[in-house]
Amino acid sequence: MTTDPKTAPRLIVFSDLDGTLLDHDSYSWAAAKPALAEMKRLGLPLILASSKTAAEIAALRHDLGFDHAPAIVENGAGILAPGAETLADRTDHEAILAALADLPTDLRAPFTGFSDWSVAEVAENTGLPVAQAALAAKRQFSEPGLWHGTEEALVQFEAALREKGITARQGGRYLTLSFGATKADRMTEIIAQYHPRPQTMGLGDAPNDVEMICAADHGVIVRNTHGPGLPVLPGEAAGRITRTHAPGPEGWNIAVLERIAQDVQRTEKG
Template sequence: MIQLLVFSDLDGTLLDHDTYDYTPALPAIADIKARGGLLILASSKTAAEMLPLHQALGLEDTPMIVENGAACLSPAYIGSKDADYRAIREVLRSLGAPFRGFGDMSVSEVSAETGLSMVDAARAKTRQFSEPGVWQGDAHQSAGFLAALARQGITARRGGRFLTLSFGATKADQMQQLCRSYAPSYSVALGDAPNDIEMIATADRGVVVRNDHSPDLPGLANYPHILRTTLAGPTGWNDAMLQILDELNFTQKGAAAHG
């Protein structure tokens, strides 16, 4: 039985906002593994983007929550089905709104928008379930755009950099499904952006990782189980997880399964 599930956002959380470095978090990741826990990456990134990091961290067959929660995939079953993505792009074409998605950008433009290498930017364009992009209109236009998307069953969620469109499943939905499947004694969720709020609030212990480039997360002030880091990115991630893991030496036996 898996005792601990740790769900982590990537950009600005486990990965440094500017450099995408994760090495400051390695001590806590090693401790999670030593305790028999699973680290589950949960990102708006595509499976193609996440797989190299997943492999570099030695996460083996642990599932990944991809494209902002639009799907949960085992590394062994990453495929090329993209019907959801093509449907979203068709709706965008019909609306003609001032939204510039990754499908409207070249690889070099995605690289410029994200700071990713050309190789990683090409992976970011290999989408199956969702479309991130930049809203270029005003607030009034945005309300109409979101309403038109909703009539087509498409939801929009704000991440640290982009507005991401999908057919509704969230990181929190996928987290809860995995908690039901694994029935852990304890769950932890870490994130830095508005699209992480539900995941952070739903876990047994939530962590808001400091990111000065991301908007402050509202609505979490009254949750006593949520920790906010003073340090940013993977350094804050590492400190928070080591603190929580230390606390679990005393609380894990009595923790109730969550989900």
């Protein structure tokens, strides 16, 4: 994906999906269509960055019209190449399930992951159609799930997994277990392939987006109406990180259009 300096985009947008570009309840991005259209007109890449699987993101990326851009899958565990539909087989997921099986019953029982559910149950728990739920169940690098225990037990659960090299990250919906790579790690890898370095924008709504938001030149916290949201982050006081007033794709659309307008204005002055 090495880019000719003459055609390198001036802005790259890195975006979380659920609760950010996709509506939390309907999974629709309809409210973001104006900004998506403007990005396509200007040739600005959209890098999807989500806990979703490669199979899920490949389908979404195609529907959005950004097949030419790479994507960050399973919370930063891998990068899906432009136009690709899958990643090479890995054993990370099997290792996570083995680590869970080794935990004491009282720590393992409160966590129910996608691998504990049938495809029909994944569909019921996520609100996805069955066909999309089947793609969501094709984990390669991570195991998302729900915690049903106490906060004290969660601390013990996470500590026991850390001893096995596994980290637990809370997203907009699920607690996701993985071997530690973050969306920001992959963001750095992708940016390094562009010359000259473009400006970057990172949008998200949950704790697993914090590193990406903070690493971007322009970070945006999308309003989360289904959880506590994010605390004040370094960079907000200076205006490098902002917050949307509208939730989900509506807030995403406004923020991206505003950033594009500011970028165009800055370019014209320069």
